[in-house]
Amino acid sequence: MEFELSILGSSSAVPTSLRNTTAQVLKAFERFFLIDCGEGTQRQMRIYKIPFERINNIFISHLHGDHCYGLIALISSLGLKNRTSPLHIYAHRKLEKIINCQLDLLNVRLPYEIVFHEIDNTKTEVIYEDKRIYVTAFPLKHRDIPTSGFLFKEKEHLLNLKKDIVEALEIPIAWRPRIARGEDYIDSDGKVYENNILTHTRKHSKSFAFCSDTAFTEKFIDTIKDVDLLYHEATYANDNKDLAKKYYHSTAEQAAIIAKKAGAKKLIMGHFSTRYKKTKMFEDDARAIFKESYAVNDGDKFSF
Amino acid sequence: MEFELSILGSSSAVPTSLRNTTAQVLKAFERFFLIDCGEGTQRQMRIYKIPFERINNIFISHLHGDHCYGLIALISSLGLKNRTSPLHIYAHRKLEKIINCQLDLLNVRLPYEIVFHEIDNTKTEVIYEDKRIYVTAFPLKHRDIPTSGFLFKEKEHLLNLKKDIVEALEIPIAWRPRIARGEDYIDSDGKVYENNILTHTRKHSKSFAFCSDTAFTEKFIDTIKDVDLLYHEATYANDNKDLAKKYYHSTAEQAAIIAKKAGAKKLIMGHFSTRYKKTKMFEDDARAIFKESYAVNDGDKFSF
Numbered sequence: 340m341e342f343e344l345s346i347l348g349s350s351s352a353v354p355t356s357l358r359n360t361t362a363q364v365l366k367a368f369e370r371f372f373l374i375d376c377g378e379g380t381q382r383q384m385r386i387y388k389i390p391f392e393r394i395n396n397i398f399i400s401h402l403h404g405d406h407c408y409g410l411i412a413l414i415s416s417l418g419l420k421n422r423t424s425p426l427h428i429y430a431h432r433k434l435e436k437i438i439n440c441q442l443d444l445l446n447v448r449l450p451y452e453i454v455f456h457e458i459d460n461t462k463t464e465v466i467y468e469d470k471r472i473y474v475t476a477f478p479l480k481h482r483d484i485p486t487s488g489f490l491f492k493e494k495e496h497l498l499n500l501k502k503d504i505v506e507a508l509e510i511p512i513a514w515r516p517r518i519a520r521g522e523d524y525i526d527s528d529g530k531v532y533e534n535n536i537l538t539h540t541r542k543h544s545k546s547f548a549f550c551s552d553t554a555f556t557e558k559f560i561d562t563i564k565d566v567d568l569l570y571h572e573a574t575y576a577n578d579n580k581d582l583a584k585k586y587y588h589s590t591a592e593q594a595a596i597i598a599k600k601a602g603a604k605k606l607i608m609g610h611f612s613t614r615y616k617k618t619k620m621f622e623d624d625a626r627a628i629f630k631e632s633y634a635v636n637d638g639d640k641f642s643f
Numbered sequence: 644m645e646f647e648l649s650i651l652g653s654s655s656a657v658p659t660s661l662r663n664t665t666a667q668v669l670k671a672f673e674r675f676f677l678i679d680c681g682e683g684t685q686r687q688m689r690i691y692k693i694p695f696e697r698i699n700n701i702f703i704s705h706l707h708g709d710h711c712y713g714l715i716a717l718i719s720s721l722g723l724k725n726r727t728s729p730l731h732i733y734a735h736r737k738l739e740k741i742i743n744c745q746l747d748l749l750n751v752r753l754p755y756e757i758v759f760h761e762i763d764n765t766k767t768e769v770i771y772e773d774k775r776i777y778v779t780a781f782p783l784k785h786r787d788i789p790t791s792g793f794l795f796k797e798k799e800h801l802l803n804l805k806k807d808i809v810e811a812l813e814i815p816i817a818w819r820p821r822i823a824r825g826e827d828y829i830d831s832d833g834k835v836y837e838n839n840i841l842t843h844t845r846k847h848s849k850s851f852a853f854c855s856d857t858a859f860t861e862k863f864i865d866t867i868k869d870v871d872l873l874y875h876e877a878t879y880a881n882d883n884k885d886l887a888k889k890y891y892h893s894t895a896e897q898a899a900i901i902a903k904k905a906g907a908k909k910l911i912m913g914h915f916s917t918r919y920k921k922t923k924m925f926e927d928d929a930r931a932i933f934k935e936s937y938a939v940n941d942g943d944k945f946s947f
Contacts, residue, residue, distance in 0.1 A: 352720075355686075379682060379683035381658065382660070416656075440748070445741065
């Protein structure tokens with residue numbers, strides 16, 4: 340279990356007594372990534388036991404309040420906790436101004452630095468990378484609001500060499516890391532040995548994709564291909580297809596079509612319109628297309 | 644029961660899993676007044692069944708985040724509900740800039756008007772008045788942060804005339820409303836009848852005072868004299884007197900001294916430091932001075 344996703348909010352636009360607005364925490368190889376930060380996210384982290392002082396990187400999909408109003412309070416609270424390490428925030432460039440105008444006017448002096456990383460919401464590009472994982476932002480389609488989805492993907496594993504063959508061919512030590520990274524081997528006589536006869540099948544690299552908010556669009560399907568866990572917004576069920584279209588949101592059925600076309604292993608849906616008191620309808624609509632579809636609740640955790 | 648106070652938050656600085664940051668709603672003669680608005684207040688209103696679209700007047704004691712971070716989300720949600728009637732906010736003048744910079748940068752267009760009323764936090768003055776109630780702001784003492792407490796007071800009732808005396812003296816009709824308002828009666832011969840022999844005792848005007856955040860100060864005691872319900876912050880118990888002094892907050896004992904000196908009928912305390920898991924200690928400290936002292940929890944309601 341290298342990945343664990345915690346759902347901190349699953350309501351769209353406004354909170355309800357049971358659902359907060361959007362925020363999720365992905366724990367991946369002991370790193371805690373916060374994705375979106377609706378109002379009240381810091382309290383949800385306390386309720387669901389996320390060590391919020393361990394969050395170093397925050398990704399904001401777009402600048403609608405239900406995805407970012409909780410940031411200023413979280414930032415302030417981290418200051419009260421005497422944080423000193425930098426906090427990295429990846430978002431549309433306007434977010435920096437929004438945060439800074441509040442910090443300035445409220446005379447909040449933080450004991451740590453906020454490093455703002457501008458996302459170009461028109462591009463598919465890697466915006467974060469470390470030894471074990473990288474994050475790709477990709478454009479979503481949400482009215483005229485610049486919006487990005489995020490793919491969190493484990494880096495490719497090194498290939499395990501087939502010991503018996505490597506020894507039989509007396510492959511020099513210096514060559515072995517190169518073969519593990521995927522190169523073919525060329526011996527001193529110039530003979531080429533294809534990588535796949537020297538190595539075992541590569542271990543699967545885990546991934547999670549976050550797609551919210553968005554109207555139905557297939558444009559990012561190649562980017563999230565074969566994802567293990569796909570979160571796709573489903574603001575409406577099929578009874579309100581017209582509203583989904585009007586407001587640039589998706590239905591559960593549309594989320595399932597994306598999951599199926601992307602070859603996802605599992606689909607989770609959230610960002611439910613407050614008009615729905617129950618979510619069975621979402622699962623019914625989605626499962627008619629893609630069996631492994633689930634409507635989330637606040638506090639749900641998904642490990643893989 | 645003309646007054647009902649709902650506690651929406653009772654934690655200081657940051658929320659805990661059990662307590663949100665400061666916000667209270669006073670329902671008085673079917674008006675709903677919001678006092679302070681920590682992050683997540685709109686959700687607390689949903690949880691505790693406050694009809695938040697009926698709030699027309701919001702009073703903000705000071706511009707620390709735990710007393711105002713929830714405003715922008717509440718304002719936005721009222722817009723999503725297609726509110727059209729104006730929303731009045733009483734606060735330090737900087738709040739207008741803080742709200743407007745967010746609305747501007749986030750391109751939020753509200754379908755209603757926000758009317759900002761500047762509080763001069765150095766003065767004791769009436770800042771709101773209608774037919775039944777008026778609100779007086781008075782200075783608190785909270786470091787260099789301009790901070791006001793609020794007294795919500797029912798307007799004085801007209802005096803009931805003693806029918807038999809009024810008739811015996813043949814007091815003219817035109818004089819009677821003047822006497823009901825408290826004037827002495829002077830008959831056509833110039834003889835003066837003192838008001839108190841013509842009228843019954845005036846019916847008590849109910850009141851509620853909100854005092855947070857503040858270090859111990861007796862300066863506002865005359866303003867809140869004989870208050871029915873006093874909310875006074877008690878960030879610390881007696882075990883942390885030194886911290887109360889250092890951070891310009893109060894202890895439970897100090898809150899009780901204020902309640903006693905003001906002749907309050909009941910004291911409720913909140914804004915507890917997160918270091919305290921239980922509040923019995925606050926009640927013990929306070930009751931040694933003032934018996935009717937209570938530590939609040941989120942969701943508590945007080946009717947009077």
